[in-house]
Amino acid sequence: MxxxxxxxxxxxxxxxxxxxxxxxxxxxxxxxxxxxxxxxxxxxxxxxxxxxxxxxxxxxxxxxxxxxxxxxxxxxxxxxxxxxxxxxxxxxxxxxxxxxxxxxxxxxxxxxxxxxxxxxxxxxxxxxxxxxxxxxxxxxxxxxxxxxxxxxxxxxxxxxxxxxxxxxxxxxxxxxxxxxxxxxxxxxxxxxxxxxxxxxxxxxxxxxxxxxxxxxxxxxxxxxxxxxxxxxxxxxxxxxxxPESKTGQATESVIKWLDKQPKESVVYVSFGSGGTMSDKQMKEIAQGLELSEQRFVWVVRAPTGKSADAAFFTTGCSDGFNDELDEIQKHLPKGFLERIKNVGLLVQEWAPQVAILKHPSIGCFISHCGWGSALESLTNGVPMIAWPLYAEQRMNAAFLVEELGVAVKTTVSQANNVVGREEIATLVKKVILGEQNSKSNKVRDKAREIKVSAEKALCHxxxxxxxxxxxxxxxx
Structure with a gap:
């Protein structure tokens, strides 16, 4: 040696x-x-x-x-x-x-x-x-x-x-x-x-x-x-x-909102720094979250009409939240923001993801399954809904669902190439509330096990x- x-x-x-x-x-x-x-x-x-x-x-x-x-x-x-x-x-x-x-x-x-x-x-x-x-x-x-x-x-x-x-x-x-x-x-x-x-x-x-x-x-x-x-x-x-030691107004706004929510009750929705959704899919996500009746923080980005990785080189960042969503609102169901104002928070373009995933109120992460995001979720013991978009994310999703058991996976409809609102709502409830008639939450329990394993790997x-x-x- x-x-x-x-x-x-x-x-x-x-x-x-x-x-x-x-x-x-x-x-x-x-x-x-x-x-x-x-x-x-x-x-x-x-x-x-x-x-x-x-x-x-x-x-x-x-x-x-x-x-x-x-x-x-x-x-x-x-x-x-x-x-x-x-x-x-x-x-x-x-x-x-x-x-x-x-x-x-x-x-x-x-x-x-x-x-x-x-x-x-x-x-x-x-x-x-x-x-x-x-x-x-x-x-x-x-x-x-x-x-x-x-x-x-x-x-x-x-x-x-x-x-x-x-x-x-x-x-x-x-x-x-x-x-x-x-x-x-x-x-x-x-x-x-x-x-x-x-x-x-x-x-x-x-x-x-x-x-x-x-x-x-x-x-x-x-x-x-x-x-x-x-x-x-x-x-x-x-x-x-x-998490950054110095936080800006954007981070403080999200954390203050999360501080008011019950433990493990909030769904965090983000498709990474490069992921984009179609107009139709954005509407389905909005209606699925609303249908689930669960609290959520959703990082939204206006559709580009291009590929799923269209924002990879152009990720923006805003210090504003609900006051800078004029363009986004065009792609949301009518009256959505008013209806969810007490249970949901929309964040434009970018969010302090590490701070969010570390927060005790987060109970589920709807993720594109980029490996960086997956690790941030795993090391915080947060179970996932796997929604792969591009790169190696389909492979990551298979690993998270089938090998680790820390996630459930969305299914894209062959008919219209979108994940439907009913499925989104069902998966959110499954991860946040657990299986019906079951006292345990398998994906959450598995996520907690992986968190301990990750901590051991980092120790001397x-x-x-x-x-x-x-x-x-x-x-x-």
Whole structure:
């Protein structure tokens, strides 16, 4: 076992809150265990106001240095995966310039999965290089095995009538594959395969999960799948945000409202920083929440008429709530705001999610199942209603529902491509109130178990500390 003791760690984040926030949290974790100098290279989104605010706050931190690198001008008419990969590829000259201009030579370089082509820069500098997978080990196993599946299966994955088998892991249903695999003719699919093949160019892979949660997949990644990777995989999670010490008016308004609600009585509804809904679906959600007769906080975003990930690069943020919903109201049932004023709170565009999920009045989270949001829910013991939209979220939902038992899943009607109000109401009641004629609430009980497991992983001696080559100061 060679000792690995970097003094200056450089982390690279691709655009989007789902990539930036986990990178910042990994930097904080490294800092907890070692007094390293930390530099984060953040490729910024073109017009995400929330991302700008987070970067501004992080830049003022004395814990690490943030270097913002403006995103190259990439056409917006390509898939999200392709856009992220092309963005990071074209940013390599700027990334190289930023690294070479550092006053302290980096002794370790960590990239997220969309930045794997930048690993060549670390090789040129002869420094240890790592890939940080901000998702979970089952997702990573599919990514690693995808080049094999690409050769084995010639038809579109959705037309494949058998489960996609991954050595040592739970198989994946064709309908649960991640977005790039839905269309093998799209440039995003070829970019996805490039990422898979680039993983072995690192010295090790860090994944945002913990051993007790995914022992089987982690064992496979370091066993049956190790021949494809040729590098070790380490569980470093759960890496999740903590509530901000300084809160603004927006946060205070939500928390004051939640303070007045009974314990575990409120449904929190949010589809992430990039998710959008159709006009028809927004109306069904509103009517479903009203029909459930349960309290709720709903983060609303006006429909764009485009894809479900349409807001990924443009997430806005408002300090106002009920007073700035003119555009939103056009997509809600007539009289909805007046009828729910005593039981519901609508928040425009963005909400202080970590603070909300930590609040004792929250009893359920209707979520798009982004892994960051899922972890924030799991680490607070909050059960979920899984409503996946894009990326690897269908896979995440299957894991949360079938493997962990902490969530129930929505079903999209084939007739009109929406989740109906009656189903929304039924699922909300099931999670908030529990099963009829049952004294226990299975999903809530399971969520509480996972919370304890996550806390153990983060303790000294837990998997997040023991198995991380940076956190424990060792590298195989």
């Amino acid at each position: 060679d000792m690995f003791k970097p003094s200056h760690v450089v982390l690279l984040s691709s655009p989007g809150l789902g990539h930036l926030i986990p990178t910042i949290e990994l930097a904080k974790r490294i800092l907890i265990h070692h007094n390293f100098k930390l530099t984060i290279l953040a490729i910024t989104s073109p017009s995400s106001h929330v991302e700008s605010q987070i970067l501004k706050s992080a830049t003022n931190s004395s814990l690490y240095t943030i270097i913002q690198i403006p995103s190259p001008n990439i056409p917006s008419d390509i898939s999200l995966t392709a856009r992220l990969c092309v963005t990071m590829r074209q940013a390599i000259p700027s990334i190289k310039s930023a690294i070479t201009n550092l006053t302290v030579r980096p002794s370790a370089f960590i990239v997220d999965i969309f930045g794997t082509e930048a690993l060549t820069l670390a090789k040129e500098l002869n420094i240890p290089k790592f890939v940080y997978v901000a998702s979970h080990a089952w997702f990573l196993s599919l990514l690693v095995y995808s080049p094999v599946l690409d050769k084995q299966i010639k038809t579109p994955y959705l037309e494949h009538n058998e489960l996609l088998k991954i050595p040592g892991c739970k198989p994946v249903r064709p309908e649960d594959v991640i977005d790039p695999m839905l269309n093998r003719n799209d440039s995003g699919y070829s970019e996805y395969l490039i990422i898979a093949n680039n993983l072995s160019k690192s010295d090790a892979i860090l994944v945002n999960t913990w051993d007790e949660l995914q022992h089987r997949e982690l064992k496979a990644l370091n066993g049956e799948l190790s021949g494809l990777l040729n590098v070790p995989v380490f569980a470093v999670g759960p890496l999740v945000r903590q 001696g837990g998997s997040a500390y023991t198995y991380c080559p940076i956190s424990c100061g060792k590298y195989n």
